[in-house]
Structure formats: structure tokens, C-alpha cells
Amino acid sequence: MKLHMALVGLTSLTLILGGCSSIPNPFEKEDQQNTDDQSHEDSQNQKDNQQQDTEQTDSPEEPKEPTNEEADLPSLEETVTVMGDGTKVVTNMNDTLVLVNKERNLPSDYIPEDLVIPNVPFPFEEDSPKKKMRKIAASPLEEMFAQAERDGIPLFAQSGYRSYDRQAAIFASNVQEDGEEEANKYSARPGQSEHQSGLTMDVTSPEVNFDLTQALGDTKTGIWLEENAHQFGFIIRYPEGKEEITGYQYEPWHLRYVGKKHAERIHEQNMTLEEYLGVPVEPVNTKK
Ligand SMILES: [Zn+2]
Numbered sequence: 001m002k003l004h005m006a007l008v009g010l011t012s013l014t015l016i017l018g019g020c021s022s023i024p025n026p027f028e029k030e031d032q033q034n035t036d037d038q039s040h041e042d043s044q045n046q047k048d049n050q051q052q053d054t055e056q057t058d059s060p061e062e063p064k065e066p067t068n069e070e071a072d073l074p075s076l077e078e079t080v081t082v083m084g085d086g087t088k089v090v091t092n093m094n095d096t097l098v099l100v101n102k103e104r105n106l107p108s109d110y111i112p113e114d115l116v117i118p119n120v121p122f123p124f125e126e127d128s129p130k131k132k133m134r135k136i137a138a139s140p141l142e143e144m145f146a147q148a149e150r151d152g153i154p155l156f157a158q159s160g161y162r163s164y165d166r167q168a169a170i171f172a173s174n175v176q177e178d179g180e181e182e183a184n185k186y187s188a189r190p191g192q193s194e195h196q197s198g199l200t201m202d203v204t205s206p207e208v209n210f211d212l213t214q215a216l217g218d219t220k221t222g223i224w225l226e227e228n229a230h231q232f233g234f235i236i237r238y239p240e241g242k243e244e245i246t247g248y249q250y251e252p253w254h255l256r257y258v259g260k261k262h263a264e265r266i267h268e269q270n271m272t273l274e275e276y277l278g279v280p281v282e283p284v285n286t287k288k
Pocket of ligand 1 (some may be wrong): 200201202219251254255
């Protein structure tokens, strides 16, 4: 129990750091578009491919840069409602590509309808909502854990779904402890935690004492995740060196389900979800 509480505390503490630096955008918007030339939905490409049947063997043509629509990606502008106070609330909560971050909130009443407990090992016994994730992500998680085990990597699931109310309680507690200004620096506001989406699982291993620590990234487990998670539809959501883009510190344990096709593209292009979906990365004013 003590370990559990410590881990919960650590999770909430480490989840939402960063995001307040003002770093210029190293990527042009065009570069953030998906440039994968195997987009079968793309009508132009389909036209080009007519003589090639389904195989794309030769034809080293310059790949097009499809728009979000052509690449089957959600339009960022069309998937938010801007509230009176300027807060952006996402409207595609059930989309596996939903983008939740400090700019894009989940609705306060959003609870995924298909939450299940994946059949994977947890390093704690008690029943808890944090064992859950959406069914669409739970099966691939089970497959990934099974493959890891075959490869001699024992994975453990530490923290999945977290409700809006639970996140609100964590944030309120941190505010009480440190004051709002300080709490804001390390704690997620409710609605801004990706864990509410049910598409996320924090994963750990005995190699790091079941901790959620950046040291995981250098272990056999962390390296295995980095090299294999995409094959099961998961991405390392907060990669090292992308803190200014994601707004979060490096979290080698935080896996986000986006589906196999997108995970493979994101992995291949060494992108964050923000870049993949074409978020213009603007300098952020550091409010005092
Ligand atoms: Zn996490």
C-alpha cells in the first residue's frame, strides 16, 4: 500500500512537468505533415498506383505531402470547441488519435464507455480504476506484453485510466500543498491528463523496481519498448528531446495507443503525436 501510494504520488508528480519554455519551432508546418507515400486513401496515389497493382515496388517518386484529411488524420481545428474563456475542449474523445495536452482538454464528463482491465501483470494487488484502459487498446497491450515475455522482458502495467475527478483531486491536493502557481508546474489540471482518455498505460519493470522513472529508458525493458511498442499500436508519447513540443518531460514508461498504422508511421519518422497531427509549435509566453 505504501509503495502504491508512493507510486501514485510519483505518477502525478512526474506526469505533467515542463511545457512552459519558449523554444522556437524547429519544424516547419509542412514538415509535420505525414509524408508517408503508402497512403492508400490518397486518391492521387491511387491513380498513380493503378498500373502497379497493390505492390509498390519501384516508382521512387517524390512522396506527396498529404493534408490531414488525405492522410486520414483528424483536423485539429475541427476537433475542438473553444469555450468562452478560451479553453479548448476536444470533440473527438473516442478517436484513437485524439490529441490531449495542455492546450486541448477532454470534457469533464468524459468517461470512456469501453473500459476493461487488460489481462497483464500489475505490480499491485488491489482493485483500482487505474488498471483499466479502453478495450481497443487493451487487447494490443496484452499482445505486446505476451511478446515481451517471449523475448525475456517482464512488463508490468502500473497506471492506466484516471478519471477527471481523480485528476482534479490530485491537482487540488497539490495546490493545497504548494499553492496553485507551484502546483501548475508539475501537476496536470483535470481534463489535461491523457490518462483520462483510457488509451494510455504507464508500464514498468522489476529492472527499475516497478518505478516510473526516466532510468527505465536505459534498461533492457525501456529499449525493448522503444523498439517494439509501435508494432502493437503504441507510441512513447513523451520522447526524450521533444519536451518543448509535448509540454512534458521524457517519460519512457508512458505508452499511448494510436493504432498500428499510425504508431508505425510516428515511430518511423521519429515524431511526437503533436508533430504527426500537424500542431504548429509556437513559442509559448512564459507567464510569471
Ligand atoms: Zn502516464
